[in-house]
Amino acid sequence: MSEFKLTGGCQCGAVRYVLNAPPLMAYACHCTECQRISATAFATSCVVLQDTMQIEQGELSRINWTVESGAHRYGEFCKACGVRIRHGSEPSQGIYSLRSGTLDDPTWATPAAHTWQSSALEWFTPPEDALLYDGQPTDYAPIVERYAKLMELG
Ligand SMILES: [Zn+2]
Numbered sequence: 001m002s003e004f005k006l007t008g009g010c011q012c013g014a015v016r017y018v019l020n021a022p023p024l025m026a027y028a029c030h031c032t033e034c035q036r037i038s039a040t041a042f043a044t045s046c047v048v049l050q051d052t053m054q055i056e057q058g059e060l061s062r063i064n065w066t067v068e069s070g071a072h073r074y075g076e077f078c079k080a081c082g083v084r085i086r087h088g089s090e091p092s093q094g095i096y097s098l099r100s101g102t103l104d105d106p107t108w109a110t111p112a113a114h115t116w117q118s119s120a121l122e123w124f125t126p127p128e129d130a131l132l133y134d135g136q137p138t139d140y141a142p143i144v145e146r147y148a149k150l151m152e153l154g
Protein backbone atom coordinates (compact mmCIF):
# COMPACT_ATOMS: atom_id res chain seq x y z
CA MET A 1 0.00 0.00 0.00
CA SER A 2 1.00 3.59 -0.51
CA GLU A 3 2.08 5.81 2.32
CA PHE A 4 -0.35 8.48 1.34
CA LYS A 5 -1.71 10.34 4.34
CA LEU A 6 -3.99 13.33 4.64
CA THR A 7 -5.24 14.60 7.98
CA GLY A 8 -8.02 16.85 9.15
CA GLY A 9 -10.41 17.62 11.95
CA CYS A 10 -12.99 19.90 13.48
CA GLN A 11 -12.61 23.39 14.97
CA CYS A 12 -12.32 22.35 18.64
CA GLY A 13 -9.84 19.55 17.95
CA ALA A 14 -11.97 16.75 19.44
CA VAL A 15 -12.46 15.04 16.06
CA ARG A 16 -9.40 14.05 14.03
CA TYR A 17 -9.39 11.89 10.92
CA VAL A 18 -6.93 10.38 8.46
CA LEU A 19 -7.29 9.63 4.75
CA ASN A 20 -4.92 7.02 3.40
CA ALA A 21 -5.73 7.62 -0.27
CA PRO A 22 -6.22 10.80 -2.29
CA PRO A 23 -9.82 12.00 -2.76
CA LEU A 24 -11.51 10.92 -6.01
CA MET A 25 -12.50 14.50 -6.72
CA ALA A 26 -13.27 17.84 -5.16
CA TYR A 27 -16.07 20.19 -6.16
CA ALA A 28 -18.01 23.18 -4.96
CA CYS A 29 -21.79 22.86 -4.68
CA HIS A 30 -24.00 25.95 -4.84
CA CYS A 31 -27.34 24.21 -4.17
CA THR A 32 -29.61 25.82 -1.59
CA GLU A 33 -29.20 22.87 0.75
CA CYS A 34 -25.40 23.18 0.76
CA GLN A 35 -25.76 26.92 1.32
CA ARG A 36 -27.86 26.19 4.40
CA ILE A 37 -25.73 23.30 5.68
CA SER A 38 -22.46 25.19 5.30
CA ALA A 39 -24.06 28.40 6.56
CA THR A 40 -22.36 30.28 3.72
CA ALA A 41 -22.47 30.78 -0.05
CA PHE A 42 -21.46 27.30 -1.18
CA ALA A 43 -19.91 24.10 0.13
CA THR A 44 -16.60 22.60 -0.96
CA SER A 45 -16.44 18.84 -0.74
CA CYS A 46 -14.04 16.01 -1.47
CA VAL A 47 -15.39 12.61 -2.46
CA VAL A 48 -13.47 9.87 -0.65
CA LEU A 49 -13.86 6.09 -0.52
CA GLN A 50 -15.33 5.13 2.85
CA ASP A 51 -12.65 2.59 3.68
CA THR A 52 -9.87 5.14 3.09
CA MET A 53 -11.15 7.39 5.90
CA GLN A 54 -10.58 6.63 9.57
CA ILE A 55 -11.85 8.68 12.49
CA GLU A 56 -8.83 8.65 14.79
CA GLN A 57 -10.40 10.43 17.72
CA GLY A 58 -13.57 12.13 18.84
CA GLU A 59 -17.25 11.40 18.48
CA LEU A 60 -19.53 12.21 15.58
CA SER A 61 -23.22 12.97 15.87
CA ARG A 62 -25.53 12.28 12.96
CA ILE A 63 -28.44 14.07 11.30
CA ASN A 64 -30.60 12.26 8.71
CA TRP A 65 -32.77 13.62 5.92
CA THR A 66 -34.42 12.53 2.69
CA VAL A 67 -33.66 14.29 -0.60
CA GLU A 68 -36.18 14.99 -3.37
CA SER A 69 -35.30 11.77 -5.21
CA GLY A 70 -36.26 9.82 -2.08
CA ALA A 71 -32.66 8.91 -1.22
CA HIS A 72 -31.64 8.93 2.44
CA ARG A 73 -28.70 11.11 3.32
CA TYR A 74 -26.93 11.80 6.57
CA GLY A 75 -24.44 14.32 7.85
CA GLU A 76 -21.96 13.72 10.63
CA PHE A 77 -20.54 16.47 12.79
CA CYS A 78 -18.38 16.93 15.87
CA LYS A 79 -20.45 16.32 18.97
CA ALA A 80 -18.58 19.06 20.83
CA CYS A 81 -18.27 21.97 18.35
CA GLY A 82 -20.81 21.06 15.65
CA VAL A 83 -18.43 21.33 12.67
CA ARG A 84 -19.76 19.23 9.80
CA ILE A 85 -17.23 16.57 8.83
CA ARG A 86 -18.86 14.39 6.18
CA HIS A 87 -22.01 13.25 4.43
CA GLY A 88 -23.06 9.79 3.33
CA SER A 89 -26.03 7.85 1.96
CA GLU A 90 -28.16 4.99 3.27
CA PRO A 91 -27.83 2.41 1.85
CA SER A 92 -24.12 3.12 1.54
CA GLN A 93 -22.65 3.93 -1.86
CA GLY A 94 -19.15 3.35 -0.52
CA ILE A 95 -18.24 7.03 -0.47
CA TYR A 96 -18.28 10.00 1.83
CA SER A 97 -18.64 13.57 0.79
CA LEU A 98 -16.04 15.12 3.05
CA ARG A 99 -16.45 18.78 3.95
CA SER A 100 -13.10 19.78 2.59
CA GLY A 101 -12.61 22.88 4.74
CA THR A 102 -11.80 20.44 7.55
CA LEU A 103 -8.61 19.27 5.81
CA ASP A 104 -5.34 20.42 7.36
CA ASP A 105 -3.99 20.94 3.82
CA PRO A 106 -6.71 22.69 1.79
CA THR A 107 -4.76 22.24 -1.45
CA TRP A 108 -6.65 18.97 -1.87
CA ALA A 109 -9.94 20.83 -1.74
CA THR A 110 -9.33 22.73 -5.00
CA PRO A 111 -12.71 22.36 -6.79
CA ALA A 112 -12.58 20.69 -10.19
CA ALA A 113 -16.21 21.70 -10.79
CA HIS A 114 -18.90 24.06 -9.57
CA THR A 115 -22.33 22.43 -9.41
CA TRP A 116 -25.80 23.97 -9.07
CA GLN A 117 -24.92 27.23 -10.81
CA SER A 118 -28.70 27.74 -11.11
CA SER A 119 -28.80 28.69 -7.42
CA ALA A 120 -25.34 30.27 -7.10
CA LEU A 121 -25.43 33.66 -5.41
CA GLU A 122 -25.41 36.39 -8.01
CA TRP A 123 -22.08 37.92 -6.96
CA PHE A 124 -20.29 34.60 -7.50
CA THR A 125 -18.08 34.52 -10.60
CA PRO A 126 -16.74 31.07 -11.41
CA PRO A 127 -13.06 30.65 -12.32
CA GLU A 128 -12.60 30.94 -16.10
CA ASP A 129 -11.61 27.33 -16.69
CA ALA A 130 -14.03 25.72 -14.22
CA LEU A 131 -16.37 22.88 -15.13
CA LEU A 132 -19.85 24.29 -14.55
CA TYR A 133 -23.15 22.48 -14.02
CA ASP A 134 -26.63 23.99 -13.68
CA GLY A 135 -27.70 21.23 -11.32
CA GLN A 136 -26.44 17.83 -10.24
CA PRO A 137 -23.93 16.32 -12.71
CA THR A 138 -25.14 13.11 -14.35
CA ASP A 139 -21.60 12.06 -15.30
CA TYR A 140 -18.78 12.55 -12.80
CA ALA A 141 -16.01 11.24 -15.07
CA PRO A 142 -14.99 14.71 -16.39
CA ILE A 143 -14.76 16.01 -12.81
CA VAL A 144 -12.65 13.06 -11.66
CA GLU A 145 -10.40 13.51 -14.69
CA ARG A 146 -9.98 17.25 -14.19
CA TYR A 147 -9.31 16.81 -10.47
CA ALA A 148 -6.59 14.22 -11.19
CA LYS A 149 -4.98 16.73 -13.55
CA LEU A 150 -5.20 19.57 -11.04
CA MET A 151 -3.66 17.40 -8.30
CA GLU A 152 -1.14 15.84 -10.69
CA LEU A 153 -2.27 12.37 -9.70
CA GLY A 154 -1.18 11.13 -13.11
ZN1 LIG B 1 -15.08 19.75 17.45
Ligand SMILES: [Zn+2]
Pocket residue numbers: 029030031032033034035043116
Ligand atom coordinates in the same frame (compact mmCIF):
# COMPACT_ATOMS: atom_id res chain seq x y z
ZN1 LIG C 1 -25.26 20.89 -2.72
